[in-house]
Amino acid sequence: MLSLRQLEVFLAVIETGSTTRAAEAVALSQSAASNALTELESRLGERLFDRVGKRLVLNASGRALQPRALLLLTQARDAETLFRHGGGQLKVGASTTIGNYLLPRLLGAADGVLPCERIDIANTDEIAERMLRFELDLGLVEGRTLHPDLLMEPWRQDEMVIVAAPQYEGAVLAALPWIMREAGSGTRRVVEQDVLSDLPVIRPVLELGSSEAIHNAVRAGLGVSCLSRHVVEQSLQSGELVVLAPERSIRRQLYLLRHRQRPDTAAVARFLALCAPEN
Known part of the structure; x- marks a missing residue:
């Protein structure tokens, strides 16, 4: 039967590339880690790594096992904490x-x-x-x-609104300098698909990795953006920012x-x- 320790060593070898460093990661001796990996491969009847020089490189069989090993170890850790703190943290x-x-x-x-x-x-x-x-x-x-x-x-x-410093009020949206979130952001996808899809292509003058950074850049007058009302509510109340094209505001899921x-x-x-x- 496979053991959790064997799977732990297997995943550690994926991360480190060798049984020596994997042994350090899981607090075993090098020989114990090497034996655990050998026993796992023997039990499965498959090589899980290709030996390239001194490095172990995950092969197709190893890639097939990896998500299942992660799941089994995660479920074991869930079981350990099941009755702590009212069901784990x-x-x-x-x-x-x-x-x-x-x-x-x-x-x-x-x-x-x-x-x-x-x-x-x-x-x-x-x-x-x-x-x-x-x-x-x-x-x-x-x-x-x-x-x-x-x-x-x-x-x-959540409500999304287009905001800018007061000097941009009344300007044409497509002609404005836009500040956007990075690619991969849910906020950016929503803005491009649901707010700006019928405008000419918007070419951002600046991309930033957080809504708070964009909020600060918009307050500084660097451009306009579309942000959650949760982010900009205080700036709207103080008059530092205004809402442009309120008809384009949307509620996103x-x-x-x-x-x-x-x-x-x-x-x-x-x-x-x-x-x-x-x-």
Whole structure:
């Protein structure tokens, strides 16, 4: 029978390229790590790595095993924490607007016991990739992802508005200098598809990796952008920014991501009780 230790060594070799460094990563001797890998290959009847000089390079058989090994180790770790802290502590990935603005407000109602131990903020594509590697338990994202192993459910909605410093008020949108999120951002996809699709091609003068950075650039008068109202509400109230073309404002869907092969735990239920989807 395969052991979790064998799978742990297998994954560590993928990361490090050798049994020597893998042994250090999993706190084994080099001989024990080498034996674990040899036993795993013997049990499966397949070589999992090609030996290229002193380096072990994952082959087709190893690539087929990798996602299953990740899943088995993840499920084992889930079992270890199942009865701790009311069902374990979650690692949650959140798109920037959700992680910086919406989620902190929702978690403020946690009554001192947060239902997650870490919130990683990244764009939609990065969160999806990390969930596929079982590095995150849940994702809250602003864009769509269509990987068959991920379940995407409507979570909440957010209003997107075109904003600029007051000197741009009344200008033609297509002629303005635009500041955009980076490729792969859910916000950028929504803006291009749902807000600006009928305009001539917009050529951004600047691309930035977070909504907060764009907010600051727009306040400085560098250009215009389309941002969540959560991000710009205070600047609109103070008069630092104005809404352009309010008829182009949209309500976008925010999504909850789950992995199909990970059943919900008590920790997930606790999280969703505080951050429940809108009806």
